[in-house]
Amino acid sequence: MIMKPADENFIRGIPKAELHVHIEGTLEPELLFKLAERNKIKIKYASVEDLKKAYHFKNLQDFLDIYYAGASVLQEEQDFYDLTWAYLEKAHADHVVHTEIFFDPQTHTDRGVSFDKVIQGMHRALKDGESKWGITSHIFMCFLRHLDEEKAFQALDLAMPYRHWIAGVGLDSSEMGHPPAKFQQVFEKAIREGFLPVAHAGEEGPPAYIWQALTLLNVVRIDHGNRAMEDKKLIEELMRSKMPLTLCPLSNLKLKVVNNLINHPLKKMLDLGLVVTVNSDDPAYFGGYINENYLAIAKALKLSQKDICQLAKNSFRASIIGDRRKMFDAQIDQYYEDHDNLLGSKK
Numbered sequence: 470m471i472m473k474p475a476d477e478n479f480i481r482g483i484p485k486a487e488l489h490v491h492i493e494g495t496l497e498p499e500l501l502f503k504l505a506e507r508n509k510i511k512i513k514y515a516s517v518e519d520l521k522k523a524y525h526f527k528n529l530q531d532f533l534d535i536y537y538a539g540a541s542v543l544q545e546e547q548d549f550y551d552l553t554w555a556y557l558e559k560a561h562a563d564h565v566v567h568t569e570i571f572f573d574p575q576t577h578t579d580r581g582v583s584f585d586k587v588i589q590g591m592h593r594a595l596k597d598g599e600s601k602w603g604i605t606s607h608i609f610m611c612f613l614r615h616l617d618e619e620k621a622f623q624a625l626d627l628a629m630p631y632r633h634w635i636a637g638v639g640l641d642s643s644e645m646g647h648p649p650a651k652f653q654q655v656f657e658k659a660i661r662e663g664f665l666p667v668a669h670a671g672e673e674g675p676p677a678y679i680w681q682a683l684t685l686l687n688v689v690r691i692d693h694g695n696r697a698m699e700d701k702k703l704i705e706e707l708m709r710s711k712m713p714l715t716l717c718p719l720s721n722l723k724l725k726v727v728n729n730l731i732n733h734p735l736k737k738m739l740d741l742g743l744v745v746t747v748n749s750d751d752p753a754y755f756g757g758y759i760n761e762n763y764l765a766i767a768k769a770l771k772l773s774q775k776d777i778c779q780l781a782k783n784s785f786r787a788s789i790i791g792d793r794r795k796m797f798d799a800q801i802d803q804y805y806e807d808h809d810n811l812l813g814s815k816k
Contacts, residue, residue: 472773489715494751549590557598637665676700713787720750730769
């Protein structure tokens with residue numbers, strides 16, 4: 470059977486879900502400058518071009534330093550609305566029909582911005598996006614792992630009045646030296662309160678961090694998980710449990726997790742039957758939203774149309790949309806068939 474290569478139009482048009490995107494990481498330089506002016510905040514970059522020149526990172530920490538500085542312009546509820554709305558416009562253009570968005574409340578509350586402003590601005594934009602484009606969504610609140618667990622408990626307390634808006638909790642920020650085990654107790658409490666657990670693990674951190682996320686935090690998804698390939702028993706467990714991995718190709722390239730996308734483990738993982746997905750992580754900083762990630766990894770690894778369909782199906786299977794997964798599976802199958810028929814009619 471000849472595997473048809475995935476062309477650009479096929480990739481751009483396929484319906485997909487995005488499960489690993491940090492809303493603060495969608496803050497484009499143009500919007501950053503607009504919000505800085507609106508909120509009368511001085512930033513150290515003279516122009517949009519000057520800021521973009523700083524987007525050359527040696528590692529995760531280099532990126533985080535600029536990421537947290539950029540977030541300082543987010544002050545009011547309307548800022549978080551505008552930020553989220555800008556992301557949704559791009560998601561809609563990329564045929565994202567469902568998204569599960571991360572946000573970092575501690576990044577904002579630690580500088581005096583209320584939790585209420587953050588969540589209310591995001592929620593309002595997501596509801597408007599659903600009304601206008603039909604994009605469904607869930608919100609996941611991340612704990613910053615470079616802070617202590619007590620701070621995470623404080624963030625969880627702030628989230629309690631919004632349990633009906635927040636689907637789950639996650640773990641992000643500087644991975645090395647901050648293992649998932651550090652946050653076992655706060656995750657246990659979050660699960661008791663009805664939040665679904667996910668965690669960043671195995672991006673820069675070792676396979677042991679993935680094991681901890683599975684066994685101590687009881688996660689329903691692993692965010693990143695690249696380094697799982699170093700541990701045969703871990704791969705077997707991920708296969709057995711059908712544990713989803715939310716991979717982020719351009720992020721991995723930009724942060725030197727891989728030195729070239731041809732060395733990215735996505736295709737090997739896909740061929741093993743792992744539930745891998747493609748996502749954009751922090752697209753304003755890493756050079757592209759979800760379609761750019763699909764296009765880049767498809768070109769580097771010579772992915773076929775069938776591969777792209779499987780990745781799109783995985784994005785819904787790894788989501789928390791329940792029975793709607795079957796509907797999207799059928800849509801993707803129909804999309805493949807229609808595209809195949811269209812190509813045939815042009816011959």
